[in-house]
Amino acid sequence: MRALHTRELVIDIPDRADGSPLGLTVAPGQMWGVLGPNGAGKTTLLHTLAGLRPPRHGQVYLGDQPLADLRRRLVSQQLGLVFQERQDGFPATVLETSLIGRHPWLSPWQMESGEDLASARAALEQLDVGHLADRLVNTLSGGERQRVAIATVLTQNPSLWLLDEPTNHLDLHHQVAVMQLLKSLASAGRAVFMCLHDLNLAARWCDHILLLYPSGDACWGPADHMLVPEALESLYGQKLITVEADGAPVFVPARSGMD
Numbered sequence: 334m335r336a337l338h339t340r341e342l343v344i345d346i347p348d349r350a351d352g353s354p355l356g357l358t359v360a361p362g363q364m365w366g367v368l369g370p371n372g373a374g375k376t377t378l379l380h381t382l383a384g385l386r387p388p389r390h391g392q393v394y395l396g397d398q399p400l401a402d403l404r405r406r407l408v409s410q411q412l413g414l415v416f417q418e419r420q421d422g423f424p425a426t427v428l429e430t431s432l433i434g435r436h437p438w439l440s441p442w443q444m445e446s447g448e449d450l451a452s453a454r455a456a457l458e459q460l461d462v463g464h465l466a467d468r469l470v471n472t473l474s475g476g477e478r479q480r481v482a483i484a485t486v487l488t489q490n491p492s493l494w495l496l497d498e499p500t501n502h503l504d505l506h507h508q509v510a511v512m513q514l515l516k517s518l519a520s521a522g523r524a525v526f527m528c529l530h531d532l533n534l535a536a537r538w539c540d541h542i543l544l545l546y547p548s549g550d551a552c553w554g555p556a557d558h559m560l561v562p563e564a565l566e567s568l569y570g571q572k573l574i575t576v577e578a579d580g581a582p583v584f585v586p587a588r589s590g591m592d
């Protein structure tokens with residue numbers, strides 16, 4: 334079974350060569366991390382996988398259907414997005430924002446039920462922002478806002494999660510809590526595909542890794558095949574020191590760059 338796959342996919346980054354076409358298969362139960370330096374195209378890839386921008390070449394499939402052929406409502410029931418941009422201009426409370434996650438499941442003009450409200454509240458509690466339910470989202474701190482965005486997708490309950498740096502703005506404890514939550518969703522049969530800047534979160538939590546190079550080249554596979562110091566040093570142009578801790582490799586940037 335495939336939650337998402339791509340065939341000969343080339344993302345459209347202006348003035349960049351095609352690089353390696355992506356033939357990814359993201360299966361239920363998997364947790365993918367996308368790693369690459371600034372400007373490598375991680376966000377562009379996520380937007381392309383979500384159908385928010387067209388690929389230069391190739392196709393994205395949700396399940397076995399081309400994403401471009403699916404009605405947006407069906408896509409929004411299956412695909413949850415946690416992206417960097419937030420539209421907080423509209424003065425919504427935290428609870429109203431979390432309830433937006435139920436909208437793909439309601440018919441037009443149908444009011445949210447008590448059950449919808451209960452799942453929105455439960456998601457906020459799970460992300461440790463239940464006490465902020467009545468606050469306006471534009472008054473939240475960066476980390477609180479990030480947790481509300483994740484709670485909104487939890488309320489939506491999609492089979493595939495696409496996340497752009499989900500631990501952005503989070504303190505250490507909440508980084509671990511969010512990664513643990515995503516892992517438990519994957520263990521329950523969801524598929525998780527996310528961009529990360531933190532190599533060590535990827536090493537500890539992800540079972541599959543995609544390395545994206547600024548040239549457009551890419552390689553992907555099981556995490557233990559991908560998280561090789563030489564490959565990561567060449568990806569970031571940064572010398573690394575590798576140690577082992579708590580059953581996972583830990584990569585520390587050396588004071589020097591690359592010789």
Ligand SMILES: Nc1ncnc2c1ncn2[C@@H]1O[C@H](COP(=O)(O)OP(=O)(O)OP(=O)(O)O)[C@@H](O)[C@H]1O
Nearest residue numbers: 346347369370371372373374375376377378528530
């Ligand atoms: N509309 C655009 N016009 C020109 N270049 C663009 C446009 N959108 C994105 N780019 C370029 O495409 C490249 C990839 O951008 P993207 O945001 O996908 O990178 P990223 O890997 O997510 O980077 P970061 O780690 O900094 O978030 C960048 O060099 C960016 O400047």
